[in-house]
Amino acid sequence: MPSHREDELELEQGLLSGVSRKEQLPERPLLYSRRPLLYIMLLISFLGLSWVFLRTDARQPLTPTLNVPRNVQLDWAQYSPYFPAGTYSSPPSGCKVDQIQRHGARYPTKGASTAIRQALAKIQSVDEYTDSRLNFLRSFKYQLGTDDLVPFGAAQSFDSGVEVFERYSHLTNGRNIPFVRSSDSERVVVSAQNWTNGFSFASNHRFNPPVAVIISEAANDTLDDSMCPGAGDSDEQTSAWLGTFAPPITSRLNAAASGANLTDKDTFSLISLCPFETVFLEKGSPFCSIFAEDQISFPGFEYAGDLDKYYGTGYGQELGRVQGVGYVNELIARLTNSPVRDNTQTNRTLDSNPATFPLNRSIYADFSHDNQMIAIYAALGLFNSTALNPTQPDPAHIWRVSDLVPFSARMVVERLDCGKQGSNVRIFVNDALQPLEFCGGDPRVGICTLKAFVESQSYSRNDGEGDFEKCFLDS
Ligand SMILES: *[C@@H]1O[C@H](CO)[C@@H](O)[C@H](O)[C@H]1NC(C)=O
Ligand SMILES: *[C@@H]1O[C@H](CO)[C@@H](O)[C@H](O)[C@H]1NC(C)=O
Numbered sequence: 001m002p003s004h005r006e007d008e009l010e011l012e013q014g015l016l017s018g019v020s021r022k023e024q025l026p027e028r029p030l031l032y033s034r035r036p037l038l039y040i041m042l043l044i045s046f047l048g049l050s051w052v053f054l055r056t057d058a059r060q061p062l063t064p065t066l067n068v069p070r071n072v073q074l075d076w077a078q079y080s081p082y083f084p085a086g087t088y089s090s091p092p093s094g095c096k097v098d099q100i101q102r103h104g105a106r107y108p109t110k111g112a113s114t115a116i117r118q119a120l121a122k123i124q125s126v127d128e129y130t131d132s133r134l135n136f137l138r139s140f141k142y143q144l145g146t147d148d149l150v151p152f153g154a155a156q157s158f159d160s161g162v163e164v165f166e167r168y169s170h171l172t173n174g175r176n177i178p179f180v181r182s183s184d185s186e187r188v189v190v191s192a193q194n195w196t197n198g199f200s201f202a203s204n205h206r207f208n209p210p211v212a213v214i215i216s217e218a219a220n221d222t223l224d225d226s227m228c229p230g231a232g233d234s235d236e237q238t239s240a241w242l243g244t245f246a247p248p249i250t251s252r253l254n255a256a257a258s259g260a261n262l263t264d265k266d267t268f269s270l271i272s273l274c275p276f277e278t279v280f281l282e283k284g285s286p287f288c289s290i291f292a293e294d295q296i297s298f299p300g301f302e303y304a305g306d307l308d309k310y311y312g313t314g315y316g317q318e319l320g321r322v323q324g325v326g327y328v329n330e331l332i333a334r335l336t337n338s339p340v341r342d343n344t345q346t347n348r349t350l351d352s353n354p355a356t357f358p359l360n361r362s363i364y365a366d367f368s369h370d371n372q373m374i375a376i377y378a379a380l381g382l383f384n385s386t387a388l389n390p391t392q393p394d395p396a397h398i399w400r401v402s403d404l405v406p407f408s409a410r411m412v413v414e415r416l417d418c419g420k421q422g423s424n425v426r427i428f429v430n431d432a433l434q435p436l437e438f439c440g441g442d443p444r445v446g447i448c449t450l451k452a453f454v455e456s457q458s459y460s461r462n463d464g465e466g467d468f469e470k471c472f473l474d475s
C-alpha cells in the first residue's frame with residue numbers, strides 16, 4: 001500500500017530549515033539585451049504598480065491568520081497553509097491563464113486518523129507526565145473529522161478565487177468566464193465551489209462561473225493519480241528518514257510519558273496534530289508547543305513530506321511523472337487552441353466535446369490533489385534537481401513540499417500574447433516564477449516561447465514514452 005496516497009499515513013523527516021525562498025527564485029534581470037523583452041517587462045512593472053495601488057484599500061482576506069510563526073508553518077510539508085512563495089508580477093494584457101489548484105486545508109485522512117488515535121490512546125493512557133507541556137493531554141479530547149475541508153480551507157480557496165479575479169479581471173466578460181473543472185473528491189469539489197464563490201464575490205456577482213465538469217476518480221481523470229496501479233510508493237525512503245530523525249524525539253516523549261511506549265510512527269502522528277489541529281482551531285494547537293523548541297521535529301516532518309512526494313509521484317518514482325502526462329497534454333491543447341492529443345489518463349469523450357473541454361476561454365481552473373500536482377510538476381520538468389537522499393538531507397534542496405503543494409497550492413500557467421513576437425509562456429507555482437530552463441528560458445526572466453515550451457514537452461506529447469503501459473504490467 002503506497003504511503004504517498006493522501007489516505008495513508010504519511011511519514012516524514014527533515015533536519016534542515018532549507019533555503020530561504022528568495023534564493024529559489026529567479027532573479028529579476030536589471031538589464032535586458034533584447035528590446036522586445038524590455039517592452040514586455042516594463043509593461044509588467046507598470047501593471048504591477050497599478051495593481052499595488054488598487055490593492056491598498058482592498059478587502060481583508062477571508063482566511064484567518066494563525067498565531068503560529070510562519071517559519072514553523074513552513075515546516076509542515078503538505079500540511080502547511082498556502083503562503084505566496086514569490087512575488088507575482090502582472091502579465092501584459094491579452095494573456096490566457098490556466099491554473100491547477102490543490103484543495104484547501106482539510107482534516108486528516110482516514111488512514112492518518114487511525115494512526116493518530118492509536119498514538120493518542122497510548123500517550124493518554126499514562127498516569128503522570130513529567131513534562132508540563134503534556135499536561136493538557138489529561139483532559140484533551142480528539143475532535144477532528146476525516147478527509148473533508150475545514151472552514152479555514154474553504155476560506156483559502158475563496159481568497160484564491162478573489163485573487164484571480166483581481167489579477168485577471170481584464171480577461172473576463174459576460175461571454176468569457178473561467179472554465180472550472182474538479183476531480184470528484186468531496187474536499188476538491190468544495191474547494192472548487194469556494195473558489196468560484198470568491199471569484200463571483202470579487203466581481204460583485206457579475207461573473208458566476210459554475211464548476212462545469214466534475215471528473216470521477218474511479219475513471220479516466222487527469223486531476224487525480226489513481227490510474228497507475230503499477231506505480232511504487234515512498235515507504236522505503238520515508239521509513240529510513242523516520243528512523244533517522246525521530247528516535248531522539250520518541251525517547252524524549254517516552255521519558256516524559258513513562259509507559260506510553262510510543263514508536264517513531266506514533267511520534268510522527270503526534271507531530272502531525274500540530275498542523276491538523278491548528279487549521280481546525282484557527283489558532284496554535286497545544287501539540288505545536290510539544291515540538292516547537294527541539295529544532296528537529298518540524299524540519300524532520302517537512303523532509304518526510306519532501307521524500308514522500310519525491311518518491312511517491314515525483315522524480316524519484318519511475319511511474320510518477322507519467323501520471324501528469326494527461327494533464328500536460330490538456331494544457332498544451334489549451335495553450336495552442338488545438339484538440340487534445342493524449343493516450344493516457346484523459347477522458348476522450350469529455351476532452352473532444354467543446355461543452356466539457358472548450359478551447360475558447362481565457363481562464364481555466366482545475367482542482368486536484370497534492371500527489372497529482374507533484375506528478376504534473378515532474379512531467380513538466382519543474383523543480384528538477386539531484387535526487388533526495390533519504391537519510392542525509394541537503395540543506396539547499398529546492399524540493400520542499402511546503403513550497404510545492406501546501407494546502408490550497410496553485411500552479412498558474414500564463415500564455416502571454418506579445419504582439420509581433422508571438423506567444424510566450426510563464427509558470428508560477430504559489431506565485432514563485434519558475435525558471436523554465438527546460439525550454440531554454442532565461443532563468444532570470446522565466447519566460448519561454450510557446451513553441452519552445454511545447455517542444456520541450458516531448459515526454460507528454462509521446463504519451464510518457466512507454467511508461468503509461470508499464471502502469472498496467474503485472475510485477
Ligand atoms: C466559445 O464557443 C462556444 C461554442 O461555439 C460559444 O457558444 C461561446 O460563446 C464561445 N465563447 C467565447 C468566449 O468565445
Ligand atoms: C464553501 O463551499 C461549501 C459547499 O458549497 C459551502 O457550504 C461553504 O459555505 C463555502 N464557503 C465559502 C467560504 O465559500
Ligand SMILES: *[C@@H]1O[C@H](CO)[C@@H](O)[C@H](O)[C@H]1NC(C)=O
Pocket residue numbers: 219220221347348349350
Ligand atoms: C468519460 O466521461 C463520461 C462523461 O462524464 C463518463 O460517462 C464516462 O464514464 C467516462 N469514461 C471513462 C473511461 O472515464
Ligand SMILES: *[C@@H]1O[C@H](CO)[C@@H](O)[C@H](O)[C@H]1NC(C)=O
Pocket residue numbers: 122125259260261
Ligand atoms: C508499555 O509496555 C509495558 C511493558 O511491556 C506494558 O506493561 C504497558 O502496558 C505498555 N503500555 C501501553 C500503553 O501499551
Ligand SMILES: *[C@@H]1O[C@H](CO)[C@@H](O)[C@H](O)[C@H]1NC(C)=O
Pocket residue numbers: 220343344345346347348349
Ligand atoms: C480511458 O483511458 C484508457 C487508457 O488510456 C483508454 O484506453 C480509454 O479509451 C479511455 N476512455 C475514455 C472514455 O477516454
Ligand SMILES: *[C@@H]1O[C@H](CO)[C@@H](O)[C@H](O)[C@H]1NC(C)=O
Pocket residue numbers: 378379380381382384385438
Ligand atoms: C532533469 O535534469 C536532468 C539533469 O539536468 C536532465 O537530464 C533531465 O532531462 C531533467 N528532467 C526533466 C524532466 O526535465
